[in-house]
Amino acid sequence: MYLLEVVASAPGKVILFGEHFVVYGEPAVVMAIDKRAYVLAESRKDRRIYINSKNLGISGIFVGESFEPKKGGREARMKLEPIRKAAQKVLNLAERKIGISIEVRSAIPIAVGLGSSAAVVTATATAVSKLLSANLSKKDIFRIAYEAEQIVHGTPSGIDPTISTYGGTLLFSQDKGFEPLEVKGDIPLVIGDTHIERSTGEQVAIVRERKKQYPSIFDPIVEAGGKISLQAVKALERGDLQELGELMNINQALLSAVGVSNESLERLIYAARKAGALGAKLTGGGGGGCIIALSPPEKLEQVAEAIEQAGGTAFIARKTSEGARVEN
Numbered sequence: 330m331y332l333l334e335v336v337a338s339a340p341g342k343v344i345l346f347g348e349h350f351v352v353y354g355e356p357a358v359v360m361a362i363d364k365r366a367y368v369l370a371e372s373r374k375d376r377r378i379y380i381n382s383k384n385l386g387i388s389g390i391f392v393g394e395s396f397e398p399k400k401g402g403r404e405a406r407m408k409l410e411p412i413r414k415a416a417q418k419v420l421n422l423a424e425r426k427i428g429i430s431i432e433v434r435s436a437i438p439i440a441v442g443l444g445s446s447a448a449v450v451t452a453t454a455t456a457v458s459k460l461l462s463a464n465l466s467k468k469d470i471f472r473i474a475y476e477a478e479q480i481v482h483g484t485p486s487g488i489d490p491t492i493s494t495y496g497g498t499l500l501f502s503q504d505k506g507f508e509p510l511e512v513k514g515d516i517p518l519v520i521g522d523t524h525i526e527r528s529t530g531e532q533v534a535i536v537r538e539r540k541k542q543y544p545s546i547f548d549p550i551v552e553a554g555g556k557i558s559l560q561a562v563k564a565l566e567r568g569d570l571q572e573l574g575e576l577m578n579i580n581q582a583l584l585s586a587v588g589v590s591n592e593s594l595e596r597l598i599y600a601a602r603k604a605g606a607l608g609a610k611l612t613g614g615g616g617g618g619c620i621i622a623l624s625p626p627e628k629l630e631q632v633a634e635a636i637e638q639a640g641g642t643a644f645i646a647r648k649t650s651e652g653a654r655v656e657n
């Protein structure tokens with residue numbers, strides 16, 4: 330007995346410490362947030378894959394290798410391809426020859442370093458797996474999401490699909506995988522969005538080029554980035570917000586040194602610090618995108634307001650332990 334429709338969701342994330350340095354094998358600390366991507370998957374009698382992204386305002390039908398755009402023109406294909414890949418991989422694993430209609434609705438801002446694309450493909454793999462009773466493990470879901478997302482704007486390290494799949498707060502490294510972290514109390518964060526969209530791939534390339542040019546200077550910076558993450562693990566266990574804030578500020582200085590900060594980010598970071606944040610840094614790829622500001626709980630509103638006055642959009646984020654899940 331097969332299901333006719335399934336809704337699944339997966340969370341976005343913030344990198345608390347260690348973005349970019351993680352690409353060179355250092356550990357990073359990543360936290361799932363209470364903003365999720367939702368995917369509705371329905372079976373179809375034909376062999377087509379229809380995808381409608383409410384957020385991007387695009388839709389189209391994949392018939393074998395060809396694509397018929399419905400909304401958003403031919404460029405829609407590139408953006409929808411990772412979703413199709415995720416659905417197709419599950420269909421292949423389940424050895425089912427049916428079609429699927431997919432509708433995406435996400436509460437995660439797009440292309441600003443909060444892991445929206447990974448959350449969408451992870452939720453897609455989860456929904457289609459349940460629809461086809463494929464019984465895939467979290468590890469299978471992660472692998473499918475990782476491979477599907479690699480095509481367009483994949484995170485080279487795999488940090489985004491990992492946190493979207495498993496949720497919680499994780500210490501992540503490319504060779505050792507991830508380890509769930511003990512976190513004492515709340516991590517009161519304000520996220521500030523610069524509204525500058527950027528590509529993670531381009532930011533990773535900036536760091537790679539600079540590192541090639543100045544290896545003896547860059548290697549210790551990358552290593553220091555990893556040490557910050559390890560020190561942060563202890564501060565998270567103790568719930569030491571003061572120390573976490575200081576570590577964020579040091580981490581931000583290193584990210585600026587490797588070339589991924591800019592004036593829009595720094596403006597929001599300084600506004601947040603001046604309004605009472607314990608620490609603030611960019612999060613994700615940089616070059617635009619978002620900052621995170623760790624704030625005493627009683628100053629969250631004040632910090633959010635300062636970020637808005639400095640030209641950003643601010644929202645308060647909470648950690649969530651829930652990774653990818655079926656909703657119905």
Ligand code: MEV
Nearest residue numbers: 348349484485486613614
């Ligand atoms: C992007 O969310 C994080 C980066 O470290 C890239 C990666 O880990 O693949 C910049």
